[in-house]
Amino acid sequence: xxxxxxxxxxxxxxxxxxxxxVSMPRASYVRxxxxxxxxxxxxxxxxGTDALGRDRLxxxxxxxxxxxxxxxxxxxxxxxxxxxxxxxxxxxSKSTGWGLMVVCDVFLALPWMFLLMMVRxxxxxxxxxxxxxxxxxxxxxxxxxxxxxxxxxxxAMQLKTSDWMLYARASGVNGVGIARHVxxxxxxxxxxxxxxxxPAFVMAEAxxxxxxxxxxxxxxxxxxxxxxxNNSPMLMQTRRVYFPVALLVLVLLLLxxxxxxx
Amino acid sequence: MTRTTSVLRWLARTxxxxxxxxxxxxxxxRFAPGYLSDAREMDSRYAAGAxxxxxxxxxxxxxxxxxxxxxxxxxxxGNFGTSRQFAVPVSELIEPRLEVSGRLLGxxxxxxxxxxxxxxxxxxxxxxxxxxxxAPATVLLAIPTAALATFCLLADCGGPVxxxxxxxxxxxxxxxxxxxxxxxxxxxxxQARAQGVRTQRLLIAYIAPxxxxxxxxxxxxxxxxxxxxxxxxxxxxxxxxxxxxxxNAALNRDLPVLLGVMLVMAVAVTSSGTAxxxxxxxxxx
Numbered sequence: 001x002x003x004x005x006x007x008x009x010x011x012x013x014x015x016x017x018x019x020x021x022v023s024m025p026r027a028s029y030v031r032x033x034x035x036x037x038x039x040x041x042x043x044x045x046x047x048g049t050d051a052l053g054r055d056r057l058x059x060x061x062x063x064x065x066x067x068x069x070x071x072x073x074x075x076x077x078x079x080x081x082x083x084x085x086x087x088x089x090x091x092x093s094k095s096t097g098w099g100l101m102v103v104c105d106v107f108l109a110l111p112w113m114f115l116l117m118m119v120r121x122x123x124x125x126x127x128x129x130x131x132x133x134x135x136x137x138x139x140x141x142x143x144x145x146x147x148x149x150x151x152x153x154x155x156a157m158q159l160k161t162s163d164w165m166l167y168a169r170a171s172g173v174n175g176v177g178i179a180r181h182v183x184x185x186x187x188x189x190x191x192x193x194x195x196x197x198x199p200a201f202v203m204a205e206a207x208x209x210x211x212x213x214x215x216x217x218x219x220x221x222x223x224x225x226x227x228x229x230n231n232s233p234m235l236m237q238t239r240r241v242y243f244p245v246a247l248l249v250l251v252l253l254l255l256x257x258x259x260x261x262x
Numbered sequence: 263m264t265r266t267t268s269v270l271r272w273l274a275r276t277x278x279x280x281x282x283x284x285x286x287x288x289x290x291x292r293f294a295p296g297y298l299s300d301a302r303e304m305d306s307r308y309a310a311g312a313x314x315x316x317x318x319x320x321x322x323x324x325x326x327x328x329x330x331x332x333x334x335x336x337x338x339x340g341n342f343g344t345s346r347q348f349a350v351p352v353s354e355l356i357e358p359r360l361e362v363s364g365r366l367l368g369x370x371x372x373x374x375x376x377x378x379x380x381x382x383x384x385x386x387x388x389x390x391x392x393x394x395x396x397a398p399a400t401v402l403l404a405i406p407t408a409a410l411a412t413f414c415l416l417a418d419c420g421g422p423v424x425x426x427x428x429x430x431x432x433x434x435x436x437x438x439x440x441x442x443x444x445x446x447x448x449x450x451x452x453q454a455r456a457q458g459v460r461t462q463r464l465l466i467a468y469i470a471p472x473x474x475x476x477x478x479x480x481x482x483x484x485x486x487x488x489x490x491x492x493x494x495x496x497x498x499x500x501x502x503x504x505x506x507x508x509x510n511a512a513l514n515r516d517l518p519v520l521l522g523v524m525l526v527m528a529v530a531v532t533s534s535g536t537a538x539x540x541x542x543x544x545x546x547x
Contacts, residue, residue: 102275105532106283108531110283111486111489111527111531113490113492118508118512120512199404203406206408210406210409249404252404252405253401256400
């Protein structure tokens with residue numbers, strides 16, 4: 001509890017700094033400085049440049065913002081899906097609940113990475129960068145709900161057997177009316193699920209990108225920057241390629257700190 | 263509910279899950295862009311007859327229902343078909359790789375558990391869960407598997423087993439630390455400590471049996487976690503295992519291989535997840 005406020009402030013600070021870097025005049029994550037490929041730190045490129053002469057600081061800032069925004073959007077989608085499916089399974093007919101939980105089991109029976117890889121590879125691999133980013137985060141959202149849905153299902157089942165629910169039903173409150181009361185009562189489950197899923201999605205995107213199945217170039221992403229580490233000759237020239245990874249670990253630590261505190 | 267009924271229910275549920283995995287994977291890959299194109303059709307080395315046979319094969323697979331029926335029938339007979347990419351039976355591709363991945367998983371899980379258990383024993387002996395003792399696990403959990411594997415590869419220290427072990431140790435340490443910390447504070451353990459029972463005896467005779475169900479659950483979780491880490495670890499370290507095979511098959515839309523690997527994974531995760539309550543139940547019977 002003591003650490004929550006500093007962690008949040010640090011995250012907000014990083015977001016503000018990244019937004020400022022990206023919106024600086026002449027800052028572009030695609031602009032190439034062909035005279036300064038793999039350059040070390042300088043006034044024009046504070047964190048050096050990559051193999052194509054693109055400013056590493058701008059790319060890292062853009063990757064951070066893109067990854068955070070994508071993970072948050074995917075997390076919101078997955079939490080909403082989990083809330084809907086978990087509540088439907090609990091309040092629907094017995095066969096609906098059983099069927100939905102079997103579907104959850106199917107998703108949970110396959111290791112997360114295998115499932116992600118299979119679904120991502122079934123999507124177009126050669127699309128525009130923006131579309132590939134959208135597809136990547138949509139795939140994460142589409143596959144991330146089963147574990148959360150199970151938690152919501154348990155919570156909703158407890159609500160279903162609670163005294164006030166029995167009273168509401170006895171008073172003739174219809175399905176829509178009950179749902180209006182159920183969802184707010186599940187917020188204490190949904191908010192932590194939303195927060196916990198964000199670092200998981202950031203990490204999943206990084207792992208997918210490192211396998212060449214993530215966000216397409218030239219859009220910057222954590223995964224794309226991890227992929228860059230496979231280029232050994234480049235690593236011999238500069239150690240600055242580790243900067244994005246160090247920042248990724250810091251961001252994940254902060255996000256996990258928020259999740260633990262939640 | 264009798265034991266036979268519960269086992270039958272588990273079998274029925276597992277079979278249903280397997281069936282849905284096959285159907286889901288088939289639909290997904292069938293509608294993947296470029297699935298119906300076959301590079302061999304443009305290869306002039308193939309005779310006209312072979313090319314027309316390939317076209318006929320592609321035409322047959324246009325029907326999703328026919329395709330599903332074939333896949334389910336083949337899987338029921340233990341025949342996963344022939345790889346589109348390598349033109350060899352899928353079982354021949356999976357079997358030798360299963361051994362490689364199995365060894366990697368076994369060594370990684372074993373080493374990871376040993377590290378996690380030792381660290382948890384050391385950490386739980388302290389009064390409070392200090393930040394200093396928890397920090398290494400927290401930092402390790404924040405490093406993506408691919409990044410950890412790349413670091414080990416670049417630094418030329420450790421191999422795939424170490425990466426797998428570190429990943430599992432970081433994850434399991436937190437559970438083990440919390441469980442052991444709780445166990446040390448149990449009233450009967452406090453009483454035994456006050457009476458001067460040795461720590462070693464306490465651990466073996468009292469704490470380990472009371473934690474057995476939790477350790478079983480953690481073991482099954484470790485299998486699922488390590489299976490997820492298998493792909494980046496095998497791909498980055500160039501280990502010829504099932505993870506690397508699946509990655510290759512996914513990139514090349516090799517449906518039979520992908521289906522075979524997915525089924526093996528689903529069986530492994532489902533069995534590991536349900537083995538624990540089953541074994542506890544059978545032991546108690």
